[in-house]
Amino acid sequence: AVKIQSTPRQTDKNPSRRLLQVIGKDMRIVVFGFRPKTKQRRAVYDALVKCATPARIWDIYAFSSGPSKCVNTNPKVRLLNEYFRLLGKSSSSATMDMIEEGSFTLSNELWRISDINSTYTMCQSYPFALIVPECIIDQELLQASSFRARYRLPVISWCHSGTGAVLARSSQPLVGLMMNMRSNADEKLVASLCTQLAGGKMSRRKLYIADARPRKNALANGAMGGGSESSSNYFQSEIVFFGIDNIHAMRESFARLRDYLDTHGTT
Structure with missing residues (x-):
């Protein structure tokens, strides 16, 4: 959203600035200040509106801004290099030849890089390469993906190559209205994230499943086939609900907060 603002009239020798406020979908706000009596x-404003609603796809800023200044502009190469670093394979x-040949599926004792989504046929919103537990085969990944909304199965976003600690992400499980649907492949995949503790101990890490939604929202999604995990079905896990409402409610709440601060100030 783009909003034109005027500052209160000032009586001193310094004329007031003219403001242009840009509110992004990610809730960031950028304010431009301009000299008065200029265009x-x-x-x-006209340039921002043109970029926000381009008449042609080639008018989008991504096409007109020029090439990236990064050393390697290919996002697939950058992603794989980050994966190699996480797996302790920085050497x-x-x-691009490695990607085209499909020879990027490196692994360590705990995790591996899978190319099962190399053509985006399993999950269109996941990258072409995924970090998954080394003990899970691709066929099990396919089975697990069918139990998750939009096929977003649990995959690793970050891992520690030494300790085995991980951060993983996924969409909600499709447990249904009665919350009783299960998937052996999904449960095995999630259990594989609970690596053994360091120091030769036989016990495994506890898995915290963080659900950003309020609990009531997760239960309501069961009526549409979704829902939430049950700690009784997932090995050594605990479900934690963060109680964060959906993005639309968060954006409206943030807008009200901004309006209040604009009206009453910060003190």
Whole structure:
């Protein structure tokens, strides 16, 4: 959203600035200040509106801004290099030839890089390469994906190559209205995230399943086939609900907070 604002009239020798406020979908706010009695603000406003609602796809800023200044601009190569670092394989360097040949599936004792989504046929919103437990085969990944909303199965976002600690992500499980649907492949995949503790101990790590939604929202999603995990079905796990409402409610709440601060100030 783009909002044109005017500052209160000032009586001193310094004329008030003209403001242009840009509110992004990610809740970031950028405010431009312009000299009075110029056409700068209108020109910037028109340019922003043109970028926000382009008449042609080639008018989108991503196409007109020029090439990236990164050393390697290919996102697949950058992703693989980050995966190699997480697996403790920093000595390896990703290349386009490696991607085209499918020879990027490195692994360590705990985790491996899978190319099962290399053509995005399993999950369109996941990257072409995924870090998964080394003990889980690709066929089990396919089975687990069918139990998750939009096929977003549990995959590793971060891992410690030494201790085995992980952060993983997924969409909600499709447990249904009665919350009684289960998937052996999904439960095995999640259990594989609970690596053995360091120091030769036989006990495994406790798995915390963090659900950002309020509990009532998770239960309500069961009516549409979704829902939430049950700690009784997932090995050594605890479900934690963060109680964060959906993005629309959060955006409205943030807008009300901004309006209050604009009206009453911060003190």
